[in-house]
Amino acid sequence: QVQLVQSGAEVKKPGASVKVSCEASGYTFTYYFIHWVRQAPGQGLEWMGWINPNSGGTLYAQEFQGRVTMTRDTSISTAYIELSGLRSDDTAVYYCARGGDPPTNADDWGQGTTVTVSS
Amino acid sequence: SHELTQPPSVSVSPGQTARITCSGDALTKQFVFWYKKKAGQAHVLIMYRDSQRPSGISERFSGSSSGTTVTLTISGVQAEDEAVYYCQSAGIYNTPWVFGGGTKLTVL
Numbered sequence: 001q002v003q004l005v006q007s008g009a010e011v012k013k014p015g016a017s018v019k020v021s022c023e024a025s026g027y028t029f030t031y032y033f034i035h036w037v038r039q040a041p042g043q044g045l046e047w048m049g050w051i052n053p054n055s056g057g058t059l060y061a062q063e064f065q066g067r068v069t070m071t072r073d074t075s076i077s078t079a080y081i082e083l084s085g086l087r088s089d090d091t092a093v094y095y096c097a098r099g100g101d102p103p104t105n106a107d108d109w110g111q112g113t114t115v116t117v118s119s
Numbered sequence: 120s121h122e123l124t125q126p127p128s129v130s131v132s133p134g135q136t137a138r139i140t141c142s143g144d145a146l147t148k149q150f151v152f153w154y155k156k157k158a159g160q161a162h163v164l165i166m167y168r169d170s171q172r173p174s175g176i177s178e179r180f181s182g183s184s185s186g187t188t189v190t191l192t193i194s195g196v197q198a199e200d201e202a203v204y205y206c207q208s209a210g211i212y213n214t215p216w217v218f219g220g221g222t223k224l225t226v227l
Contacts, residue, residue: 035216045205047216061215095162104209105152105216107173109162 002026004096004110011116017084020113022096029077030054033103036070036081039112040092048094050103051079059103086117121145123206123219130225137193139222141206144187149208151189153182156221157202165204166191193224201226 007021022034036048049060051070058070064083072079079096094113097106123143131137141151153166164173169189170182179194193200206219 037216037218044220045207045218047207047218059213097162102211104150104211105164105167105207106154106162107164109154111161 002098002108004098004108006094006096006110006113009114009116011118012086014086014088014117014119016086016117017082018086018115019080019082020094020096020115022079022081022110024077024079024098027098029072030074032098032100032107034070034072034079035097035099035103035106037095037097037106038092039095040089043092046092048081050099052103053079083115086115088117091115091117121208121217123151123208123217125204125206125219125222127220128223128225130227131196132227133196133198135196137196137200137224139191139193139204139206139224140188141191141219142188143208143217143219145208145217146184146187146189149210151182151184152207153191154205154207155202156205162205196224196226198226200224 003025005023010018012018030053033050035050051058053072069082096110098108099106150168154162155165156162165176166182169184181192183190203221203223205221209216
C-alpha cells in the first residue's frame with residue numbers, strides 16, 4: 001500500500017532553516033507529484049507547492065517564493081522541503097501528499113511533521 | 120487567488136443526512152476535491168472532480184455542483200463520519216491550490 005513517512009518534529013529558532021523529508025513507498029516514486037501543505041495552529045490548510053519527482057520541476061506558492069526549496073532523491077524515493085528565514089508564524093504541521101498528473105489534488109497524505117519556531 | 124468558503128460546523132444525528140457546502144467564484148471553472156481528517160489519522164481523499172468517489176469510499180458519500188457551490192452529502196451519518204472535512208480546488212497546471220477553511224462535522 002502507498003505510504004508517505006515523514007521525518008520527526010523539529011524545533012528551530014527564528015531566522016533558521018528547516019528541512020523535512022517524506023519517504024515514499026508502495027508505488028513508483030517518479031510517477032506522481034509530491035505536494036507540500038501546512039497547517040498552523042487553529043488555522044486551515046495552506047498549499048506550499050509541488051515537485052515533479054521525475055523531472056525535478058517545481059511550482060511554489062507565491063507566498064513562499066524565495067524562502068522554500070523542494071527537492072527529491074529518486075534513489076531513495078524521498079522528497080524534501082526546506083524553508084528558510086523561519087518566523088514564529090511558520091510554526092505549523094507540514095504535510096507531504098502524493099498526487100497524479102495533472103497536479104490538481106492529493107490522493108494520499110503523510111502523517112505530518114510538526115515544526116515549532118521559537119526563541 | 121480565489122477563496123473557498125465552508126461552514127465552520129455542521130451537526131446531525133446518527134442516520135440523518137449531512138450536507139457540507141463549498142462556495143467560490145472559481146468553481147464554475149475548477150473542480151473541487153474533498154478530504155476527511157480525523158484526529159490522529161492522515162487526510163483521506165473522499166471525493167474528486169466534484170462528484171467522483173474514489174474506490175474504497177462508502178456510497179453514503181456523494182457530491183454535486185451547482186454554479187459556484189459544490190456540496191458534499193453524507194447519507195445515513197454514522198459516528199465514524201465525525202471529522203473535519205476540507206474542500207480544495209485547483210486549475211490544471213501551474214495554478215495554486217486553494218483550500219476551504221474546513222467544516223467540523225459533529226454526530227450528535
